[in-house]
Amino acid sequence: MNGFMNKLEAALDKYMTPVAEVLNNNIVISGIKDGMMSTLPATMIASVALILSSFPYLDQFCPPLSAAFKMFFGPINGATLGIIALYALLGTAYYYSEGRNVDKFYGITTAVICFLLVTPFEKAAEVTVGEETIATVITGVIDTGVLGAGGIFPALIVAILSISVFAWLEHKNLTIKLPDTVPPNVMKPFLAMIPMGATVLLFMAIRLLFQMTPYGTLSECISTLITRPFLNLSNNIWVFMFLMFIAQVLWFFGLHGTNLIMTPIWQPAALVAMAMNLEAYNSGAALPFLMTAAFRVYTNHCKLSEIVALCVLGKSQRARAMKKTILIPAIFNIHEPFVFGLPAVMNPTIFIPWILSEPLQAGLAYLLMKFTGAIPIYDVPWTTPPFLKQLIATNFNPWAVVITFATFAFGFLLWMPFIKMLDNQYLKEEAENQQ
Amino acid sequence: MKIRLFCVAGMSTSLLVNRMREAAGRRGEDQDIRAYAESDMEKCLDGVDVVLLGPQSRLALKKAKTLCQPRQIPADVIPTAVYSEMDGEKALDFARELLDKYRRENK
Numbered sequence: 305m306n307g308f309m310n311k312l313e314a315a316l317d318k319y320m321t322p323v324a325e326v327l328n329n330n331i332v333i334s335g336i337k338d339g340m341m342s343t344l345p346a347t348m349i350a351s352v353a354l355i356l357s358s359f360p361y362l363d364q365f366c367p368p369l370s371a372a373f374k375m376f377f378g379p380i381n382g383a384t385l386g387i388i389a390l391y392a393l394l395g396t397a398y399y400y401s402e403g404r405n406v407d408k409f410y411g412i413t414t415a416v417i418c419f420l421l422v423t424p425f426e427k428a429a430e431v432t433v434g435e436e437t438i439a440t441v442i443t444g445v446i447d448t449g450v451l452g453a454g455g456i457f458p459a460l461i462v463a464i465l466s467i468s469v470f471a472w473l474e475h476k477n478l479t480i481k482l483p484d485t486v487p488p489n490v491m492k493p494f495l496a497m498i499p500m501g502a503t504v505l506l507f508m509a510i511r512l513l514f515q516m517t518p519y520g521t522l523s524e525c526i527s528t529l530i531t532r533p534f535l536n537l538s539n540n541i542w543v544f545m546f547l548m549f550i551a552q553v554l555w556f557f558g559l560h561g562t563n564l565i566m567t568p569i570w571q572p573a574a575l576v577a578m579a580m581n582l583e584a585y586n587s588g589a590a591l592p593f594l595m596t597a598a599f600r601v602y603t604n605h606c607k608l609s610e611i612v613a614l615c616v617l618g619k620s621q622r623a624r625a626m627k628k629t630i631l632i633p634a635i636f637n638i639h640e641p642f643v644f645g646l647p648a649v650m651n652p653t654i655f656i657p658w659i660l661s662e663p664l665q666a667g668l669a670y671l672l673m674k675f676t677g678a679i680p681i682y683d684v685p686w687t688t689p690p691f692l693k694q695l696i697a698t699n700f701n702p703w704a705v706v707i708t709f710a711t712f713a714f715g716f717l718l719w720m721p722f723i724k725m726l727d728n729q730y731l732k733e734e735a736e737n738q739q
Numbered sequence: 740m741k742i743r744l745f746c747v748a749g750m751s752t753s754l755l756v757n758r759m760r761e762a763a764g765r766r767g768e769d770q771d772i773r774a775y776a777e778s779d780m781e782k783c784l785d786g787v788d789v790v791l792l793g794p795q796s797r798l799a800l801k802k803a804k805t806l807c808q809p810r811q812i813p814a815d816v817i818p819t820a821v822y823s824e825m826d827g828e829k830a831l832d833f834a835r836e837l838l839d840k841y842r843r844e845n846k
Contacts, residue, residue: 325801329798329802338778555795558819559795560747560793560795633751633754638751638754640746640822643795644823687750
């Protein structure tokens with residue numbers, strides 16, 4: 305067993321650690337990751353407004369209050385989630401400018417100009433005059449549809465592309481040279497002008513180029529060619545289970561697998577899917593996706609199973625001493641005291657449940673969710689205790705409680721024999737130490 | 740000593756921060772110890788003496804060092820043994836030794 309562990313660790317160091325390092329330190333990936341994360345406050349506000357504007361069961365108990373809530377909290381959605389692509393654009397432009405070491409404000413300006421350049425300022429509409437309906441095009445407007453969840457991918461790509469070009473030109477020193485006596489604050493806008501202008505010209509060319517294609521616009525092309533496949537991938541439970549498995553292998557070696565694997569690979573597309581689900585939910589349409597960023601409310605608490613198992617079944621002094629430090633943080637989904645305290649890290653006794661339990665718990669949650677329809681719609685802060693979290697996330701679908709309990713119980717049963725084995729080891733060690 | 744701990748969200752290291760504060764209190768030392776998220780590191784380095792990372796964030800050490808070196812702050816990963824026991828005393832000693840070593844080497 306030890307030889308196997310050593311080999312596994314060597315393989316991990318050789319293949320996985322560099323990948324994880326790239327994922328974590330690559331400025332494009334971090335820019336997108338941080339940019340998408342920065343949309344969370346807007347999505348959260350929209351979620352709370354959505355919960356309040358369609359408060360569960362209120363329309364049955366008190367229709368006037370329900371209508372008042374709808375009127376008051378309804379418009380918030382349009383200014384937050386309705387134009388979520390704009391926030392993704394701003395956030396990604398901000399963090400990617402930081403990564404590329406260019407002035408953040410001019411980076412954001414460049415990204416916004418370029419995004420608007422490839423966005424049509426018109427909307428096809430139908431106008432009814434008397435009896436007649438005429439198809440027409442309204443000019444001078446930006447369709448908020450292109451700024452909604454469907455626009456996130458184009459926004460991310462434009463932000464990365466435009467700032468890459470901008471930064472490349474700026475670091476090439478392709479700027480207007482002014483004498484040293486010019487005050488820095490006067491000089492700054494001039495410094496940004498040539499790189500920004502050249503980037504804008506490039507995007508103007510891109511706009512013209514795409515007008516010649518059947519897609520018409522860059523956004524449309526990206527939506528068809530990139531957004532769909534990506535979303536299908538993030539919506540796939542097998543992909544999710546596989547990523548969770550890798551994350552657990554990393555955790556086994558004491559690395560934050562969740563943050564190294566799930567956050568950069570799965571989360572950005574899953575957040576787009578969640579925004580699309582929220583849009584559909586808000587307009588009363590069927591949800592397009594089963595799995596979105598909100599699905600993680602069913603997996604955040606997975607480690608609670610083994611933690612409770614240890615607290616309930618553990619007879620050794622070590623297990624009893626750990627109870628005090630691991631249980632309460634775990635209720636708020638903080639598991640490091642357990643992970644490093646047990647230790648679960650590099651512990652061959654629990655290797656099997658460690659890498660299998662969570663992907664299987666996720667699979668179980670997915671199956672039950674599919675059958676009961678308790679699909680999480682909102683993402684809830686990950687430190688919210690289980691049960692409450694899933695209830696809020698599904699807009700108070702009682703099945704969410706059942707699913708949460710089922711995944712917990714499944715994990716508990718799977719872990720039971722291994723926790724007992726570990727506890728017996730501890731008991732034996734403690735008995736030996738006493739002699 | 741101004742000590743800053745970092746992990747992914749600054750949650751689990753904040754548990755160690757409490758232990759370190761207790762340990763400092765027992766020693767009668769007045770220490771400024773806080774935990775933050777890795778992503779906020781750059782904003783949290785003003786006047787800091789030592790930067791410590793949770794072992795689960797050890798891949799961020801490279802990034803931490805590039806941020807800390809120009810500011811002359813020593814940075815290192817908290818040993819797993821110290822972290823697993825959530826031992827405030829040892830963590831405090833580790834920070835102290837890290838700082839002393841850095842000051843000796845960079846005189």
